[in-house]
Amino acid sequence: MNSDFQTTLWLTAQLATITTIVLIVIGLPFAYGLSRWKSPFKIIIESLVALPLVLPPTVLGFYLLLAFSPQSVLGKWLEAQFDLRLVFSFTGLVLGSVIYSFPFMIRPIQIGFERLPTHLWEASFILGKSHWTTFWKVLMPNIRPALLNAIVLSFAHTVGEFGVILMLGGNIPGKTRVASIAIYDKVEGLEYDAAGQYAFILLIFSFSMLLFFSWWSRKFTKNGLL
Amino acid sequence: MIQCQCQKDLHFAQGDYLLDVDFSLSKGEILALTGPSGGGKTTLLRLLAGLEKPQKGCIVSEKKVWVDTAKKIFVSPQKRKVGMVFQDYALFPNMSVRQNLTYGLPISASSDIVDEMLAILDLVALANTKPHQLSGGQKQRVALGRAIIPKPSLLLLDEPLSALDLSFRHQMQTYLLRLHEEYAFSMIIVSHNLQEIYTLAQRIATLDRGKLSITDNNEFQSWGTVQSNGLVLEGNIVKIKKIDKKRFATVLIGENIIEIPFDRSFKIGQKVQVVFKNGHLRIGTG
Numbered sequence: 001m002n003s004d005f006q007t008t009l010w011l012t013a014q015l016a017t018i019t020t021i022v023l024i025v026i027g028l029p030f031a032y033g034l035s036r037w038k039s040p041f042k043i044i045i046e047s048l049v050a051l052p053l054v055l056p057p058t059v060l061g062f063y064l065l066l067a068f069s070p071q072s073v074l075g076k077w078l079e080a081q082f083d084l085r086l087v088f089s090f091t092g093l094v095l096g097s098v099i100y101s102f103p104f105m106i107r108p109i110q111i112g113f114e115r116l117p118t119h120l121w122e123a124s125f126i127l128g129k130s131h132w133t134t135f136w137k138v139l140m141p142n143i144r145p146a147l148l149n150a151i152v153l154s155f156a157h158t159v160g161e162f163g164v165i166l167m168l169g170g171n172i173p174g175k176t177r178v179a180s181i182a183i184y185d186k187v188e189g190l191e192y193d194a195a196g197q198y199a200f201i202l203l204i205f206s207f208s209m210l211l212f213f214s215w216w217s218r219k220f221t222k223n224g225l226l
Numbered sequence: 227m228i229q230c231q232c233q234k235d236l237h238f239a240q241g242d243y244l245l246d247v248d249f250s251l252s253k254g255e256i257l258a259l260t261g262p263s264g265g266g267k268t269t270l271l272r273l274l275a276g277l278e279k280p281q282k283g284c285i286v287s288e289k290k291v292w293v294d295t296a297k298k299i300f301v302s303p304q305k306r307k308v309g310m311v312f313q314d315y316a317l318f319p320n321m322s323v324r325q326n327l328t329y330g331l332p333i334s335a336s337s338d339i340v341d342e343m344l345a346i347l348d349l350v351a352l353a354n355t356k357p358h359q360l361s362g363g364q365k366q367r368v369a370l371g372r373a374i375i376p377k378p379s380l381l382l383l384d385e386p387l388s389a390l391d392l393s394f395r396h397q398m399q400t401y402l403l404r405l406h407e408e409y410a411f412s413m414i415i416v417s418h419n420l421q422e423i424y425t426l427a428q429r430i431a432t433l434d435r436g437k438l439s440i441t442d443n444n445e446f447q448s449w450g451t452v453q454s455n456g457l458v459l460e461g462n463i464v465k466i467k468k469i470d471k472k473r474f475a476t477v478l479i480g481e482n483i484i485e486i487p488f489d490r491s492f493k494i495g496q497k498v499q500v501v502f503k504n505g506h507l508r509i510g511t512g
Contacts (some may be wrong), residue, residue: 119316122277125303126310127330128376137329141320 004173005197012178015090016158019097020105023154026098027105028147032135034106035113050103057100061167064096068168088170093178096168097158104153112146113139145220152213156206227252228380228412232273232283232293236436238264245269245436251380253288256406256413257440258427265433267416271382274414275310276303287379309373309381309411315365317357323368324353330376343371346408347401363394367401374405383415387422399425420481456503463496463509475509 034045052060068086069075078084086092116139124134140147162180169176171185179198186195228251236245245266251257259267272278274285276292284294292301317326327340344350347367357365366386373381387395399422406413414431417423423430424443431440451458464483465476474485475492477500486500488509499510 117314117316119312119314120318122275122303123310123312123316123318123372124329125277126275126306126308127372128304128332129329130304138318138320142318 005194007174008177008179008182008198009201011090011174011176012159012180015093015097015178016155018094019101019158020151020155022094022098023101023105024151027102027109027150027154031106031109032113032139035110049106052100053103057161057163058167060100061096061164064092064099064164064168068092068095087168088172088176090169090175093165093169093176096164097161100161100164101154101157104157105150108146108150108153109143112143115146116142145217148213148216152209156209159202159205228274228285228287230270230274230283230285232270232280232285234269234273234278234280234282236266236269240264243436247433247436247438249431249438249440251412251414253379254406254410254412255429256415256427258423258430258443259414259416259433260418260423260430261433266436267433268384270433270438271310271384271414271416274380275308275382276301276306307376307379309376309378311366311369311373311381311383311386313384313386315357315369315386317365317368317372319357322354322356323349323360326357326368326372327375330372332376339375343375346404347371363398366394366398370398370401370405374409374411377409378411381411381413383413385416385418387417387419395419395422402426456501459500459502461498461500463492463494463498466492466494477509 034042034049037045065087066072067074068078070079070085070087075086078086084091086095120138120142121134124138129137159178160180161178162184165176165178165181166184169181171177171181177185179202183195183198183202186192186198230250231248232245234245236243247266247270259270261267269278273280273293279300280293280295282295284296285292287306290301291297291299292306293299318329321329324340324344327343328337331337331340344353347370349364349367349371352360352364357368360368369386370383387398403426415422415426417426428443429440430443431438459479461477461479461484463475464478467474467476472487473489475488475498476483476485477498479500484500484507486507486509490509492498492509496511501508501510
C-alpha cells in the first residue's frame with residue numbers, strides 16, 4: 001500500500017470519527033428535546049432535520065459552498081473573526097458531514113426516547129430522582145440499541161459521502177480527498193486497480209459495520225432492553 | 227391525613243367531563259378506588275402523585291401543601307413522598323431486581339431495608355435477575371417493594387393485581403397487608419375485585435364520570451346467611467342447560483358461579499336462593 005492510499009483512508013476514518021463524535025454531542029440533547037417537545041411546529045423542525053435524507057447531496061453541497069465561500073457574508077465574517085475558511089478545508093468537510101448525516105443520528109435516538117414507556121420516567125420522578133439522574137440512569141441505558149444504530153448509521157454514511165464533499169472540499173490529497181472521492185478520481189484516471197482497492201475496503205467495512213450492528217442488537221433484545 | 231379537593235377536565239372517548247373530588251384520607255387508612263373505566267381513577271392517582279396538575283384545587287398532606295392552584299403552589303413528584311405501583315409495573319429493564327429496589331433509596335441511606343424487602347417479598351433468590359426474566363407475580367412484588375423502600379406516606383396502586391391469577395392475587399394481598407402493618411403508610415388501591423376490596427380496604431370510593439362517592443366497607447352486601455334451613459346464598463340464574471335429560475342451572479353468586487341440577491321451572495335472569503344443607507344443594511325462590 002502506498003502512502004497516498006494510507007493517507008486517504010486515514011483521512012476518511014478521521015472525518016467519520018470526528019463527525020460522529022460531534023453528532024453524538026449535538027444529537028443527544030437535540031433528539032431528547034425533540035422527543036419531549038409537544039408543539040404544532042414540531043413537524044416543521046422534523047422535516048428540516050430529515051431534509052438531507054431526500055435532498056441531492058450536490059444541492060446541499062452547492063448551498064454550503066455558497067454560504068461558506070469567502071465572498072459570502074458568512075464566509076467573510078468567519079474569516080475576519082476566526083481566521084476560518086471552510087471551503088476546501090477539513091473543518092468545512094466536518095461541518096458539511098455533520099449537516100448531511102444529522103438525520104441519521106437524530107431519528108433513531110428520537111424514536112428510541114419516544115418508544116420508552118412514559119411510566120419509566122414517571123416512576124423515576126416519584127422515586128425522588130431528578131431529570132438529570134433519570135436521563136443518565138434510566139433513559140440512556142434503555143435506548144442503547146437506538147444509540148448504537150444512530151452511531152453506526154452516521155459513521156457509515158459519512159464514510160460513503162460523496163456529493164457534499166466534492167462540492168465543498170474538492171479533491172485535495174491529504175486534506176479533503178477521502179476514499180469515496182479517491183475511487184472517482186482513480187476511475188477518471190483509468191487506474192482501476194487502485195479504485196478497486198478503495199472500493200473493496202469500503203465494501204468490507206460497510207458489511208462489517210452492519211453485521212456488528214445486527215449482532216449487537218440481537219444481544220440487547222435478548223437482554224430485554226428495548 | 228391527606229386532604230384532596232381538585233377539579234380537572236377529563237377527555238375520554240365516552241365524552242368530556244369534569245373530575246370533581248373532595249375527600250380526605252386518614253393516616254394509615256386503606257381506601258379502595260373503584261368505578262367504571264374512564265371514570266377518572268388513574269387521573270386522580272396521578273394528581274396525588276404530582277404527575278398531573280389540577281385546573282383548580284388543593285392537596286394537603288400532613289399540613290404540607292402539595293398543590294394550591296390559588297397560590298400557584300405545586301410540589302413536584304420528587305418531593306411528595308408518594309409511592310406508586312403502575313399497572314404495567316414500570317420496572318427499569320436495565321437494572322436487576324436489587325438495583326430496581328435500591329434506586330429509590332437516598333445515597334446516604336443504609337441498604338439494610340433492601341435486604342429486608344427482598345426477604346419479606348421472597349425475592350432473595352432473584353436479587354440479580356433482570357425484569358424480563360421475571361413472571362408477572364414476581365414483577366409485581368419488585369414494583370411494590372420499590373415503591374415502599376423510600377418509606378412513602380402515601381402509596382398509590384393502579385390496578386396492580388388485575389393481571390395476576392387468583393392464587394398470586396391472594397399472595398400479593400397478604401404481602402401488601404404485611405407491608406402496610408410494618409410501614410404504616412396510607413394507601414389508595416384501584417380495584418374492581420370485590421374480594422380484594424373487602425380484604426384490604428376500610429372505605430370504598432366509587433368514581434363515576436368524575437364524581438366521587440365514598441362508603442364504609444361494612445356497607446358491603448352479604449351474599450349469604452346461615453338460617454334454620456341451612457346456608458342460604460342469594461344469586462341469579464345466568465344459564466340453563468340440559469345433559470342426559472337432566473337440567474342444570476348456572477347460578478351467579480357474587481362473583482362466583484355454581485352449577486346446580488334442578489327439576490322445577492326457572493328462567494334465565496331469575497333471582498333465586500341456593501340452599502346448602504346436609505351435603506345437598508338445591509335452588510329455591512325463597
